[in-house]
Amino acid sequence: MFLDPISLLLLVLFLFFIIPGPWLLLTGLRKLADPVPLYLPVLVSGIVLLVTCGLSVSGILENAGVLAGTLGVFGIMFLMVTLAVITPYCYFRSAEKNGDPWMILSLLAFIGNFLVYFTILDAVRTDRPLPLFGSRMIGSGHLLDIVISALGVGETVYTISSPFYFVIMVAALWLDVFIISFLYFWLLSLLPAAFRQEN
Numbered sequence: 309m310f311l312d313p314i315s316l317l318l319l320v321l322f323l324f325f326i327i328p329g330p331w332l333l334l335t336g337l338r339k340l341a342d343p344v345p346l347y348l349p350v351l352v353s354g355i356v357l358l359v360t361c362g363l364s365v366s367g368i369l370e371n372a373g374v375l376a377g378t379l380g381v382f383g384i385m386f387l388m389v390t391l392a393v394i395t396p397y398c399y400f401r402s403a404e405k406n407g408d409p410w411m412i413l414s415l416l417a418f419i420g421n422f423l424v425y426f427t428i429l430d431a432v433r434t435d436r437p438l439p440l441f442g443s444r445m446i447g448s449g450h451l452l453d454i455v456i457s458a459l460g461v462g463e464t465v466y467t468i469s470s471p472f473y474f475v476i477m478v479a480a481l482w483l484d485v486f487i488i489s490f491l492y493f494w495l496l497s498l499l500p501a502a503f504r505q506e507n
Contacts, residue, residue: 313375326414348398356388382424385427388481389481392481392484392486396492396493416488423481437466440466441480448483452476452480
Protein backbone atom coordinates (compact mmCIF):
# COMPACT_ATOMS: atom_id res chain seq x y z
CA MET A 309 0.00 0.00 0.00
CA PHE A 310 1.51 3.30 -1.13
CA LEU A 311 0.95 6.73 0.39
CA ASP A 312 -0.61 9.48 -1.68
CA PRO A 313 1.77 12.38 -2.53
CA ILE A 314 0.45 14.71 0.20
CA SER A 315 0.74 12.04 2.92
CA LEU A 316 4.24 11.15 1.74
CA LEU A 317 5.36 14.78 1.80
CA LEU A 318 3.82 15.23 5.26
CA LEU A 319 5.72 12.18 6.48
CA VAL A 320 8.98 13.61 5.09
CA LEU A 321 8.19 16.99 6.72
CA PHE A 322 7.41 15.25 10.02
CA LEU A 323 10.68 13.28 9.93
CA PHE A 324 12.65 16.41 9.04
CA PHE A 325 11.29 18.33 12.01
CA ILE A 326 11.99 15.52 14.49
CA ILE A 327 15.47 14.39 13.38
CA PRO A 328 17.61 17.16 11.81
CA GLY A 329 15.13 20.02 12.38
CA PRO A 330 15.85 20.83 16.05
CA TRP A 331 19.61 20.56 15.57
CA LEU A 332 19.59 22.72 12.41
CA LEU A 333 17.40 25.36 14.05
CA LEU A 334 19.60 25.42 17.15
CA THR A 335 22.71 25.70 14.96
CA GLY A 336 21.12 28.60 13.07
CA LEU A 337 20.26 30.40 16.31
CA ARG A 338 23.83 29.90 17.52
CA LYS A 339 25.03 31.80 14.45
CA LEU A 340 23.20 34.80 15.92
CA ALA A 341 24.31 34.30 19.55
CA ASP A 342 26.26 31.57 21.31
CA PRO A 343 25.10 30.57 23.88
CA VAL A 344 21.56 31.18 22.63
CA PRO A 345 19.71 33.47 25.07
CA LEU A 346 16.17 32.48 26.07
CA TYR A 347 14.59 35.48 24.37
CA LEU A 348 15.94 34.59 20.90
CA PRO A 349 13.80 31.49 20.15
CA VAL A 350 10.84 33.26 21.78
CA LEU A 351 11.42 36.24 19.45
CA VAL A 352 11.66 33.95 16.41
CA SER A 353 8.44 32.21 17.54
CA GLY A 354 6.74 35.61 17.76
CA ILE A 355 7.91 36.52 14.26
CA VAL A 356 6.64 33.18 12.87
CA LEU A 357 3.31 33.83 14.63
CA LEU A 358 3.07 37.33 13.10
CA VAL A 359 3.83 35.94 9.63
CA THR A 360 1.22 33.23 10.22
CA CYS A 361 -1.30 35.90 11.21
CA GLY A 362 -0.53 37.84 8.03
CA LEU A 363 -0.91 34.72 5.87
CA SER A 364 -4.14 33.79 7.64
CA VAL A 365 -5.73 37.26 7.46
CA SER A 366 -4.73 37.70 3.80
CA GLY A 367 -6.26 34.32 2.90
CA ILE A 368 -3.07 33.05 1.25
CA LEU A 369 -3.08 29.77 3.20
CA GLU A 370 -6.75 29.17 2.47
CA ASN A 371 -6.42 29.86 -1.26
CA ALA A 372 -3.05 28.19 -1.82
CA GLY A 373 -4.46 24.88 -3.05
CA VAL A 374 -4.60 21.54 -1.26
CA LEU A 375 -0.91 20.61 -1.55
CA ALA A 376 0.62 24.02 -0.81
CA GLY A 377 -1.98 24.84 1.85
CA THR A 378 -1.57 21.52 3.67
CA LEU A 379 2.23 21.65 3.60
CA GLY A 380 2.15 25.33 4.64
CA VAL A 381 -0.13 24.70 7.63
CA PHE A 382 1.80 21.65 8.82
CA GLY A 383 5.16 23.34 8.16
CA ILE A 384 4.17 26.31 10.35
CA MET A 385 2.91 24.03 13.13
CA PHE A 386 6.00 21.79 13.04
CA LEU A 387 8.29 24.84 13.06
CA MET A 388 6.51 26.35 16.06
CA VAL A 389 6.69 23.03 17.91
CA THR A 390 10.44 22.80 17.23
CA LEU A 391 10.93 26.35 18.52
CA ALA A 392 8.91 25.43 21.63
CA VAL A 393 11.27 22.49 22.26
CA ILE A 394 14.43 24.54 21.71
CA THR A 395 13.39 27.49 23.94
CA PRO A 396 13.65 25.77 27.35
CA TYR A 397 16.68 23.82 26.11
CA CYS A 398 18.50 27.12 25.59
CA TYR A 399 17.68 28.13 29.16
CA PHE A 400 18.71 24.92 30.90
CA ARG A 401 21.55 23.72 28.68
CA SER A 402 23.24 26.87 27.34
CA ALA A 403 26.29 26.46 29.57
CA GLU A 404 26.91 22.84 28.54
CA LYS A 405 29.92 22.40 26.25
CA ASN A 406 29.70 18.62 25.71
CA GLY A 407 27.61 18.94 22.57
CA ASP A 408 23.87 18.67 22.05
CA PRO A 409 22.02 15.55 23.11
CA TRP A 410 20.17 15.31 19.79
CA MET A 411 18.25 12.25 21.01
CA ILE A 412 16.60 14.34 23.75
CA LEU A 413 15.72 17.13 21.33
CA SER A 414 14.43 14.61 18.76
CA LEU A 415 12.33 12.82 21.38
CA LEU A 416 10.68 16.05 22.52
CA ALA A 417 10.25 17.17 18.89
CA PHE A 418 8.58 13.84 18.13
CA ILE A 419 6.20 14.22 21.08
CA GLY A 420 5.43 17.83 20.18
CA ASN A 421 4.98 17.21 16.46
CA PHE A 422 2.81 14.19 17.19
CA LEU A 423 0.55 16.54 19.20
CA VAL A 424 0.04 18.51 15.98
CA TYR A 425 -2.14 15.68 14.72
CA PHE A 426 -4.32 15.83 17.84
CA THR A 427 -4.93 19.54 17.25
CA ILE A 428 -6.38 18.87 13.79
CA LEU A 429 -8.34 15.68 14.45
CA ASP A 430 -11.68 17.41 15.04
CA ALA A 431 -13.43 17.36 11.69
CA VAL A 432 -15.42 20.54 11.09
CA ARG A 433 -18.49 20.74 8.91
CA THR A 434 -18.81 23.96 6.96
CA ASP A 435 -22.25 24.71 8.40
CA ARG A 436 -21.05 24.57 12.03
CA PRO A 437 -18.78 26.82 14.10
CA LEU A 438 -15.20 25.80 14.80
CA PRO A 439 -14.74 23.68 17.95
CA LEU A 440 -13.55 25.13 21.25
CA PHE A 441 -9.78 25.08 21.78
CA GLY A 442 -10.28 22.94 24.88
CA SER A 443 -11.24 20.00 22.64
CA ARG A 444 -7.92 20.26 20.80
CA MET A 445 -5.31 21.54 23.25
CA ILE A 446 -4.08 19.63 26.26
CA GLY A 447 -3.43 22.45 28.71
CA SER A 448 -3.85 25.86 27.17
CA GLY A 449 -7.09 25.24 25.27
CA HIS A 450 -9.49 25.56 28.20
CA LEU A 451 -7.71 28.69 29.42
CA LEU A 452 -7.98 30.24 25.96
CA ASP A 453 -11.69 29.39 25.77
CA ILE A 454 -12.26 31.11 29.14
CA VAL A 455 -10.36 34.23 28.00
CA ILE A 456 -12.17 34.36 24.64
CA SER A 457 -15.51 33.93 26.40
CA ALA A 458 -14.68 36.64 28.97
CA LEU A 459 -13.67 39.05 26.19
CA GLY A 460 -16.87 38.27 24.27
CA VAL A 461 -15.06 37.61 20.98
CA GLY A 462 -16.18 33.99 20.57
CA GLU A 463 -18.32 34.81 17.56
CA THR A 464 -15.29 36.30 15.78
CA VAL A 465 -12.83 33.55 16.73
CA TYR A 466 -14.98 30.41 16.34
CA THR A 467 -16.68 31.20 13.02
CA ILE A 468 -15.70 28.96 10.12
CA SER A 469 -14.21 31.87 8.17
CA SER A 470 -12.19 33.25 11.09
CA PRO A 471 -8.56 34.01 10.14
CA PHE A 472 -7.65 34.18 13.84
CA TYR A 473 -8.58 30.61 14.76
CA PHE A 474 -5.51 29.02 13.18
CA VAL A 475 -3.17 31.65 14.67
CA ILE A 476 -4.54 31.10 18.19
CA MET A 477 -4.35 27.34 17.68
CA VAL A 478 -0.66 27.57 16.68
CA ALA A 479 0.11 29.83 19.67
CA ALA A 480 -1.66 27.40 22.04
CA LEU A 481 0.25 24.47 20.54
CA TRP A 482 3.54 26.34 21.10
CA LEU A 483 2.56 27.01 24.71
CA ASP A 484 1.61 23.38 25.41
CA VAL A 485 4.83 21.98 23.92
CA PHE A 486 6.89 24.68 25.67
CA ILE A 487 5.43 23.69 29.05
CA ILE A 488 6.05 19.96 28.41
CA SER A 489 9.63 20.66 27.29
CA PHE A 490 10.29 23.07 30.15
CA LEU A 491 9.14 20.51 32.73
CA TYR A 492 11.23 17.80 31.07
CA PHE A 493 14.43 19.88 31.03
CA TRP A 494 13.77 21.13 34.56
CA LEU A 495 13.42 17.56 35.87
CA LEU A 496 16.51 16.55 33.90
CA SER A 497 18.46 19.42 35.46
CA LEU A 498 17.65 18.05 38.93
CA LEU A 499 19.45 14.78 38.19
CA PRO A 500 23.06 14.42 39.35
CA ALA A 501 25.58 15.58 36.72
CA ALA A 502 27.25 12.14 36.53
CA PHE A 503 23.92 10.46 35.74
CA ARG A 504 23.13 13.03 33.02
CA GLN A 505 26.51 12.45 31.34
CA GLU A 506 26.01 8.69 31.32
CA ASN A 507 22.68 9.09 29.57
